[in-house]
Amino acid sequence: MTTWAMVADLRRCVGCQTCTAACKQTNDTPVGVQWRRVLDMEVGEYPDVRRAFVPVGCMHCDDPPCMHVCPSTATRKRADGIVTIDYDLCIGCAYCAVACPYQARYKSSEDAKRPDVATKCTFCVERIDAGLAKGLTAGVDPEATPACVNSCIAQALHFGDVADTTSNVSALLAENQHFRMHEELGTGPRFYYLWDKAP
Amino acid sequence: MKKVATYCYQCVAGPDLLTVKVADGVATEVEPNFSAADVHPGGGKVCVKAYGLVQKTYHPDRVLRPMKRTNPKKGHGEDPRFVPISWDEALDTVAAKLADVRARGLVDESGYPRVAASFGGGGTPQSYMGSFPAFLSAWGPVDMGFGSGQGVKCYHSEHLYGELWHRGFTVSPDTPLTNYLISCGANVEASGGVAGVWRHANARERGMKRVQVEPHLSVTGACSAEWVPIKPKTDAAFLYALLHVMLHEAPREKLDLEFLYRHTSSPYLVGANGFYLREPATGQPIVAAALEAKETHVSLETGADGELLAEGSLEGETAFAKLVAHMKPYSPEWAERICDVPAARVRRIANEYLDAACVGQTIEIEGKTLPYRPVAVSLGKTVTNGWGGYECCWARTLLAALVGALETPGGILGTTVRLNSPLSQRQRSVRSGPDGLMGHPFNPTDKAHWSAQPNIRNAYRSMVPLVGDNAWSQALGPTHFSWMFLDQTPPGLPRVTLPDVWFLYRTNPAISFWDTQAIEERMARFPFVVAFAFTRDETNHFADLLLPDATDLESLQLIRIGGSKFIEQFWDREGFALRQPAIAPRGEARDFTDIATALAQRTGLLEPYNAAINRGTLGVRLGDFALDTARAHPAEEIWDAACKAASFELSEGKEANGLAWWKEHGLATRPFPRTAWYLFPTLAVKGLRFEMPYQERLLRVGTELGRRLHEHGMTWWDKQLAEYQALPAYKDFPGEWEQALVAMGGALQDYPFWLLTSRSMQYAWGGNVGMQFIKEVADNVAGHSGVILNAGRAKELRIEEGDWLEIATPKRSVRARAVLRQGIRPDTLLLLGQFGHWETPVAKDFGMPSMNSLVPMSLELTDATGSAADIARVSLRKAA
Secondary structure, eight states: OEEEEEETTTTOOOOOOHHHHHHHHHTTTTTTSSSEEEEEEEEEETTTTEEEEEEEOOOOOOOOOHHHHHTTTTTOOOOTTOEETTTTTTTOHHHHHHHOOOOOOEEETTTSSSSSSOOOOOHHHHHHHHHHHHOOOOSGGGSSOOOOOOOOOOOHHEEEEETTSSSHHHHHHEEEEEEETTGGOOOOOOSEEEEEEEO | EEEEEEEEEESOOOOEEEEEEEEETTTEEEOOOOOGTTSTTTTTTTOOGGGHHHHHHTTOOOOOEEEEOOOOOTTTOOOOOOOOOOOHEEEEHHHHHHHHHHHHHHTTTTTTOOOOOOOGGGGGGGGGGGTHHHHHHHHOOBBBBOOOSTTSSSSSHHIIIIHHHSSSSSSEOTTTTOOOEEEOOOOOOOOOOHHHHHHHHHHHHTTEEEEEEEEBHHHHHHSSSSOOOOOOOOOOHHHHHHHHHHHHSSSSGGSSSHHHHBBSSTTEEEOOSSSSSEEETTTBOBBBSSSOOOEEEEEEOGGGGGGGEEEEEEEEEEHHHHHHHHHTTTOOHHHHHHHHOOOHHHHHHHHHHHTOOOTOOEEEETTTTEEEEEEEEEEOTTSSSSTTTTHHHHHHHHHHHHTTTTTSTSSSSEESSSSOOOTTTTTTGGGGGGGBBBOOOOOOSTTTTOSSOOTTTTOOOHHHHGGOOOOTTGGGSTTTTTTTTTTTOOTTOOOOOOSSSEESOOOOHHHSSSSSSHHHHTTTTOOEEEEESSSSSSSSGGOOOEEEEEOOTTTEEEEEEEEEEEETEEEEEEEEEEOSSOOOSSTTOOOOHHHHEEEHTTTHHHHHHHOOOOOOOOSSGGGGOOOOOTTTTOHHHHHHHHHHHHHHHHTTSSSSOHHHHHHHHHHHEEEGGGGGOSSSSHHHTTTBBBBOOOOOOHHHHHHHHHHHHHHHHTTTTTHHTHHHHHSSOOOOHHHHHHHHHTTOOOOOOOOOEEEEOOOOOOTTSTTTTOOOHHHHHHTEEEEESSSSEEHHHHHHHHHHHTEEEOOOOOOOEEEEEEEEEEEEETEEEEEESSHHHHHTTGGGSOOOOOGGGOOOOHHHHHHTTTTOOOOEEEEEOOOO
């Protein structure tokens, strides 16, 4: 069964925010709303300090806390793993924004293109569906690939089907050491971070 | 919905090839041009800046009609009271001014052009100004030396010395092959564009070790294996210590002795007076039998101005032996005291570099066997300009030469020529010069040819022999002279005057130059300023006319792409790309080519203007597709001819595709051989040597220049003349800025911080500073909202995140919010980018200052190349 996932290679990301910009433009998000963004983090103290760039957004969890708290069933999980929001059902209560441990959800304002609803990264689901319908491969063919991945100038972001052992992302996960964010929470995030070659 | 192919060249790290989605005549979205994935060295991707182009097009504060100033008073606080006028009135006004200039003479009483023009850095505005260069060419003398950053604040020493030594106007590691890179302040992840980011990510994953040496942990430092937090402006000491280890501690066989002996000037014998010993019959330098030797030969030693210094049986020492002795004092322990980098760490890095150099190994590229030397040193801004720039560039080039990593696979490559010709063909720019070395177009310093009459106000031809005398030289001279000498021209130069007409395009010196307040005061005196304007800004605030050109997504131009240029822009393809209107121009904005044609018509210059286009001013000679010079041609017709000529050139005469074809396809390329990246084989074939380590030519030129200046009573350049050393000694470079502080009336203990700047990739080159969209995404990167200071030091000073701070020199101060980070030295402050806007829409509300207003513009801080550096000693306190 197809399971879409995002893979971010932390060795490659330079924090340029090109993905942030591409996402904003493709998805036409309002000012201040960034479904994809890259954190600029520091660890340690001078002079023993490291700075790292970490792309974040909706993790499309296996067991999404946002879905469980949604009183209107607007948030759902597709069979292919993508967590969706039905804007017609969403009542904009923002419970999901509070429940999300990844701070990935935004409550839109009244005058937004999607007014008074919760919004977040969709993995560019329309693009994937349209691309697949044309027989394209998500994560490989640009027309079937999320905008952030298409835009990445460092080849840090990858997208694909982790259930397919021959896919691009499966190969990356097999060849490299990786982690997922807040894995201890049991949410099963579908966003993997590579940090070194596999031993 | 349609997708329109075009390019973005908003900074020198371009061009990026992209498509724009257009729905119902409205541009909605930028995407990479996916069809260029195999053409472009960054996979055809597009940097973050290009995503701001949609918002740029529809910016609510765009200038959409020609405007004229109605307030004759000019000043920072004066409202220009711009009012809309028709294009006819605007063009007639410019033409009348130009006619008046032509009637009075193209140069003024000082011999300077009455017309001046300033464009933004790196030549990038040329990719947007259509055929305007043809108009300037038809016009005659134009002063293009009023700096807005270029010259004084670019990689200036690298540009000038790099081009002299290895046609390296810009220098890059051979990133696809380099395995060990020492990066002194080079911030390639922010300044190298898509190609740089893409390649370095590949290199990191491949295992390249990059050691980032700089006072703060930049984005490039973040992506490096190791960060060495060096004291500001002491990089030369660090590099000298690396050389010391290689020359005095490592076994000699770790060096590429063959390369040094056969391919550099290392075995040339140097006489007692510091000049090469020469064969009496031929005048050629004598090559010793060994790299390190003292030999006696019947010979001549000729100094400056052909002066015979010695003849007969003369003893000489090889340049290499002199180098070894010269570097003896510069041990890692010596450097530790200057750089604040532990000696053991310097030593380890030197040995890692040596171990990674693979001396003796070869690689096969396109069927040719070449040396394989995968080590490099890259230098960033402030390291490569101002005092110390010469020493750093010399040391870097020498570090490459010692292991044969100069212009060989894996080593350092020059990627652009600008002072030599042809500009687009680096390999062909290699010409035999004197003494078995590459020729370089030095401005003459001999008595018969040196001129005290500069052709433009910054006097580059008289003062900076290295910069040559071509179209680029004007902008690479001491461009602050044009501003600084307006009030007081030093003895020996004709009085510096105001230009009668000043054209401005994609440049904002009131923000981007140094001592910006002083620049503003002078700018306010310019009698007639024509600014091609996107929005109001701090420089066109002083303009008399604002002319709206059709912007990036609205206009037409064909440019060359690929080959080898700028830092990481060396490609496996070369060709042309088209920028085409994705949408109709907004308001009354006009295509720049049509504006240039209209100006040529109104000034009676149509014929020479068309002739200039035919000659190749648009980047391609029109040849069989030449324009009729007698009539005006619309932009589409002009670029159709250029497209056909480009197609003809690319296909070697087989095709002549016109504009319609290029609009559909966007670009066309052909292979560019990878072996053309490396200059070493070309020099070897021509029997030429790299001029390393000894700089006899510079010593000679500098001595001659000094004599000429003194003969004309010009002693104010004496400090700069001291830079012309054959083997440069280390000097107290930070001390230059400390002395500048004292000269301003400050005491060092009261101004304990070094203020630096660093590239913001999101805003690089500044053309998109007024985009809310860019501001929003840039703010995710630390430092875009205030001054970065060390968190530990802040705690001592009881400064908290977000506090308003005052950063001051004895003369000026700015305010910024505190951004506390661990990745910066406790003695250093960092202001990203160049902000401090007070007129540019959106940007004027950022609350972000710039260090430019704090850096004094002075002769004392000007090096021999005419450059300075972005650094200042400042105080810091909580603002009231």
